[in-house]
Structure formats: structure tokens, C-alpha cells
Amino acid sequence: MGWPPAAERRLAAAAAAVAILCLFLASASAAAAAAQEHRQRALAVEPSEGQAGRRHHRHAYAAMMYMGTPRDYEFYVAVRVMMRSLATVGADADRVVIASSDVPRDWVRAMEEDGMRVVVVENLKNPYEGNLGGMNRRFKLTLNKLYAWSLVDYERVIMIDSDNIFLQNTDELFQCGQFCAVFINPCYFHTGLFVLQPSMDVFKGMLHDLEIGRDNSDGADQGFLVGCFPDLLDKPLFHPPENGTKLHGTYRLPLGYQMDASYYYLKLHWHVPCGPNSVITFPSAPWFKPWYWWSWPILPLGLSWHKQRWNDLGYAAEIPAVLIEVLMYIAIITITRLARPQMTKLCYYRRPEKQSVLVQGLIKLAASVAMVAAYTIPFFVIPCTVHPLMGWSLYLFGVLAFSSAVINAFLLPPLAVLTAWIGMVGMLFVMAFPWYHDGIQRILVVVAYAFCSAPFLWSSLVRVMDSLQTMLERDPFFPRLGEQAQETEFSKLY
16 A cells, blocks of 8 residues: 655655755765865975974984874874974974884875974784774784884984873983883873883894783783883882983883873863973873864863964865865755745645654654754764864854755754754853863853753754644645645645
């Protein structure tokens, strides 16, 4: 038994609306991919500023870069910004990048133009790869950090991860001993920043340990190095000698050299009274690094990172993708505004027979999927490392554009559909409010705002469902060309 013609028309209209959103998603993804390729080329050939003259130092800051993760480009940008920030704080040392051989040549050339020394290496085979599992497979090649011990041209090397923000100069760390690291975990030191004395003997010994399969608690660089220096917790705390001499042995570094961002936010600009406040690291959730636009205002330090990028690299590489998205959203809004007057002229009359529950459910499901898609599609097509203010503006504009298409396709009340959008704007203002005394107060205010907003969101959802039900109980009456529309007591103008 077939469905009534009116039901088929509604299903076709709902399917068309969802298909339009999917088509926009596909075209936006293709445009984002093209823009991503353009960003890589554009950012890779940016000229360096004031870094043309390089001279060899006795010490070096070193970072690593390898390929094979979905976030290679983001970490490439992060390494460049972090290395340039070292010059901003007056670091008197070489800046070295240990790059795997598959890093694009354009990226290598750009880092060399920034004044970095790029050491190309072959990836070390990770014998613990089976222990990583799931999302942690991104740590497969972090054992490339061991190449830092092969940099024997330097007396001391500070090995750093790309997710560090330097608040001040840390050159005094070059006075530390053969190995020094920070304990941000009560039992295990953190390898986001550590000091070492390069030695080919130590490097070859570590390669031998890899071959025999030394115990490794996490399958990555941190578990391996903890096994190499198991007694570091019992070593004395590092205090730089005032006469500038170098220490020997192993030392624990004060917490201020690797402040976990979660501790920092707890007190908002947390200050460690018993040591330096030099470096902040982001070892937690991988999708909340400071360079991602959505991390602000959840992580306020994102603006500090982007300020550094603005001063050093700029955002010229992201402009093409941003323009494509803006034009796409303007086109969606324009088409919606042109189509809306025709839809509002439709006359509706009440059907004498009930519509099947299955058809009503399918149409409601299509409308729900379309509304969810309107809030999710813009998130995935925005360049990841764009400035937060630009990223959030693009996201809100995109949600507004897609929501207008959904409102028009299903004849929904605009205010009810956009209630979540309005609540999101308010949440951004609440989270970005700069005068909280500490992180706890900030969290409590955000929770209170969410609690007060929940009734409005629920009311808007109920109103949307009621509007859909009203539409399902009525059939559109399409008068033929030149034919006068029937006027009945059941007619209603939308």
C-alpha cells in the first residue's frame, strides 16, 4: 500500500532539504581541502623577518616534527610560532628542529628561513606500538626525541614540545646537568621540556634499549625515558648557580618550567611563589591545544598564542578559505530570502484523513537531522588554526546561514530554531568575561548560565516540534496557473 501523494511530497521536500545540506557539506569540504593545500603552500613560503643572520651557539632549543597524523599542518604552524617566540623572549641559543625525512621540503625551507636549523632524520621504529592503542597512536613516532642526544655540536640542549608557551627567558636551564626534567605528575616526570647533555654513547645505548625492548609504561617517549632515569624523583631540585657554571648529574626542575595549563586556569594567571613562572604546557585533551580557534574562551591562553602568531606569521594563509566560506554563507542566505516569499504564499487546508505515524516520524527526524547539521557543518569547515575571534564569527555566521535554510524548508518559527544560537553567543560572553577572581568562580558562573538557559532551550524544542506537527496535519494547496485559489474556512496563510 503506497503513501498518499501529500505524504510523498512532504518526504520529498524533507529529503531535498537534507540533500541540500549534505551538498553544501560536500562542497564546503572540497573547498576546505583546496584551501588547506593553499595554506600549506602560502605559509611555507613566507619570508622570515629579521632571522636571516644565524650564528652557531653552544646551546640549543630543539623540537621535533614528524608526519602521519591528521594534525601535521597544525603542529607545523605551532612549531614555527613557538620557535619564533623564543627570539621574542631573548633566548640566546640555536633553534633546532629534528624533522623526519618525509616532512615536506617547503616546510623545511620555511623553517630554515625563520632562522632554525633543521636536522633531517629517519623515523625510529617504535617496538611498543602495540601498547599505544586508539587515539594514542599519534605518539607512535615520539621516540624521535632520542635524536636530541645526537646533537653533539652543543653542550646542552633543551628539548621542547610544540604545545609550550614561553612567558619569559629560560636560558638558565643550560646550566643544568646531564638530564633534568619537571614532575607535573607526582610519580613520573614530563617530557614536554627537559634538559640533556648530548652524547653519542648515550644515544647508542638508548637505541640498544629499543632493540632489546626496555620496559615502557605508555609505549611513547615519556614511558621510555622514565625507564632510563628511574631515580630522578630522588634527585635535588635545580637552582642555577649565580656564577654561570654548569652543574653535573641529574636534577629535578621546578614546576614553573612546565606549568600544566589546567593548574594555571584554576587560579587564572596562577603564580608559583617558590620558583620561576616561565613555561606553560598543554598536555591534556589533544583537541584543546592553544592554536585551535575553538579552544578560546575555554582556554583563555589561546589569545596569547594567537597574539604571538599574529606578530610573527600573520594569517594570510587562511584568508582564501575564510573568503570561500563567507561567500558560501552569503549565497545560502540569499537563496533562502528569495525562496521564502514563495513558500509563505502557500495556502494550507486541513486533511480529512490522518497521516501515518511512520511518515510523521520520518519528517520530524529529517527536520531534527537538518537542525543538528546546521550547527555542526560550519564547525568542520573552518581552518583549525585561524584566529579565535575570526573562527567564532565564521561559525556563528555559518550556523545562522544553515539555520535559515532549515527554517525555510520546514516552515519553522525562526526564534525557536535560533534560541540555541542566541544561547551560544551569551555563553561566549560569559566565558570570556575577564574579571573573574579564579577559575572556580568562572566555572560556577558558566554552570549557572547553563542552568538558567535550559528552560528556554527546552521551550524552543517543544515549539519546533509543535510547529512540525501543525505542518504535518495540513496539506499545501497549489493553485494552477491562472486559477483562483480556493478560500475555505480551513485555509491558513503562512
